[in-house]
Amino acid sequence: MTTKFDALLAHRARTAATTISDLMLAAPDRAQTYSARLGEMLFDFSKTQIDAEALDLLIKLTEGAGVADRREAMFSGAKINETEGRAVLHTALRNLSGSVMFEGQDVMPEVRAIHARCEAFARDVREGRFTGQGGRITDVVNIGIGGSDLGPAMACLALSPYADGPRCHFVSNVDGAHITDTLKHLNPETTLVIVASKTFTTIETMTNANTAKAWMAEKVANPAAQFAAVSTAGDKTAAYGIDSERVFGFEDWVGGRYSMWGPIGLSLMIAIGPEDFAEFLRGGADMDKHFREAPFAENLPVLLALVGIWHNQICGHATRAVLPYDQRLGRLPAYLQQLEMESNGKRVSMDGVDLPYESGPVVWGEPGTNGQHAFYQLIHQGTRVVPCEFIVAREGHEPALAHQHLLLVANCLAQSEALMRGRSLDEARAIMAKKGLTGAELERQARHRVFPGNRPSTTLAIPKLTPFTLGQIIALYEHRVFVEGVILGINSYDQWGVELGKELALALQPILEGRESAAGKDSSTRQLVAYLRG
Numbered sequence: 001m002t003t004k005f006d007a008l009l010a011h012r013a014r015t016a017a018t019t020i021s022d023l024m025l026a027a028p029d030r031a032q033t034y035s036a037r038l039g040e041m042l043f044d045f046s047k048t049q050i051d052a053e054a055l056d057l058l059i060k061l062t063e064g065a066g067v068a069d070r071r072e073a074m075f076s077g078a079k080i081n082e083t084e085g086r087a088v089l090h091t092a093l094r095n096l097s098g099s100v101m102f103e104g105q106d107v108m109p110e111v112r113a114i115h116a117r118c119e120a121f122a123r124d125v126r127e128g129r130f131t132g133q134g135g136r137i138t139d140v141v142n143i144g145i146g147g148s149d150l151g152p153a154m155a156c157l158a159l160s161p162y163a164d165g166p167r168c169h170f171v172s173n174v175d176g177a178h179i180t181d182t183l184k185h186l187n188p189e190t191t192l193v194i195v196a197s198k199t200f201t202t203i204e205t206m207t208n209a210n211t212a213k214a215w216m217a218e219k220v221a222n223p224a225a226q227f228a229a230v231s232t233a234g235d236k237t238a239a240y241g242i243d244s245e246r247v248f249g250f251e252d253w254v255g256g257r258y259s260m261w262g263p264i265g266l267s268l269m270i271a272i273g274p275e276d277f278a279e280f281l282r283g284g285a286d287m288d289k290h291f292r293e294a295p296f297a298e299n300l301p302v303l304l305a306l307v308g309i310w311h312n313q314i315c316g317h318a319t320r321a322v323l324p325y326d327q328r329l330g331r332l333p334a335y336l337q338q339l340e341m342e343s344n345g346k347r348v349s350m351d352g353v354d355l356p357y358e359s360g361p362v363v364w365g366e367p368g369t370n371g372q373h374a375f376y377q378l379i380h381q382g383t384r385v386v387p388c389e390f391i392v393a394r395e396g397h398e399p400a401l402a403h404q405h406l407l408l409v410a411n412c413l414a415q416s417e418a419l420m421r422g423r424s425l426d427e428a429r430a431i432m433a434k435k436g437l438t439g440a441e442l443e444r445q446a447r448h449r450v451f452p453g454n455r456p457s458t459t460l461a462i463p464k465l466t467p468f469t470l471g472q473i474i475a476l477y478e479h480r481v482f483v484e485g486v487i488l489g490i491n492s493y494d495q496w497g498v499e500l501g502k503e504l505a506l507a508l509q510p511i512l513e514g515r516e517s518a519a520g521k522d523s524s525t526r527q528l529v530a531y532l533r534g
């Protein structure tokens, strides 16, 4: 079967033997050619096997797939989420001065109004005008899951040097351990609970919200007064008893995993303050502008997407590792797992036909340098190739520990260099000979010390991790997902794949409670039910 990738696959077959080091040696200015900048942000993809023809073919792919038209359709409010009949307008949440028409109406007055309400509430909490029944709010607990948790949780950690408000905590798992361990150190009289759920029906979130309410009711006369809600379902938040003054709504054209820019970011706004939150939005809007205006050959989200397509659909590498050399980006891989895998993990194209090629890749990662002492062994010497995406800042937030930051940066650069260069058998033999080994033992030991090299990586370098640069990074990855999705011809904005498990969990509840029989279940499920019921 022929696919849109055939020309690239043929090119790959012809050039697979040319290593990244060969390409580097052949063109002394390769790094400049195969990189792009936005302001002070630098994206270097020169340590890949992409050559001029591959890049040309990749850019042609975007033309064939209609990326430019689709991009404008997204920004202008067309219902590009076709399986749910929804627009995809999260970009409107970070471009507060713009105007965006949706179904004949400018949505921005409403977006600005909700944003202003969030700001006012955040200020009231931070400045002590909104209090708990025991005084000033000391702690905020955001109860949500998936897109209603990962974004603000990731960003609160990333921007902790900017946090000067109440402490923020995040509870997501329905495992009672999560809420128990979170609440046990908190004072119910000075805690604000934010129930964050787009649909306000997610069982994990509603169960944890009920637990938090009961915990608060033990000490506080009116627990609902210390609850706020963020949701698209105003009727359900009202039924839950949360005063509409503390309900912050948004529209269904904001997907859960794209929602941290709006009211779902309330906990972050309370933690870092509205000014720094606005900087975060400005960073996102800056990337939007670049994505809309820069030619594709210089366009960071487009290039990041094309590198992704090259490694996954063309080279056949099934996973990619995101490796931030920044401890505070520790939750970024988890955030990107939802963003990328929930968006592009689809086996059927927009028109309902099976994809004749792979869907989006498995995304995983950990901050460096920790990963180096754990799983990098496989990345360097395993049989599978894992394209790596390094992220590193020029400057840290600890001037007194600048020497540690230097060491961090050195490690990041060393890894991408080592992955590219590797170590040949002859080099390994020379090392063993220096250690005094000879003959068969030298040969045997040397083979274990060979690094194949030619392992691809990209590096995203930023001046410093700030609210602005974090906004740029998140919007960069969002648009990367968009471009990859358009090229794959899938709908990046639905998530039907999460439904079946939810339905079966609901059906298993009465079986586990002993109210219904497990007879209709397969023998494995029956055995596990019997075991777990004890």
Ligand code: F6P
Pocket (backbone or CB within 6 Å): 144, 145, 146, 147, 148, 196, 197, 198, 199, 200, 201, 202, 205, 256, 257, 342, 495, 498
């Ligand atoms: O089950 C998947 C999902 O719908 C995600 O897409 C979403 O981010 C998460 O659950 C939480 O949903 P909600 O915000 O509606 O509680």
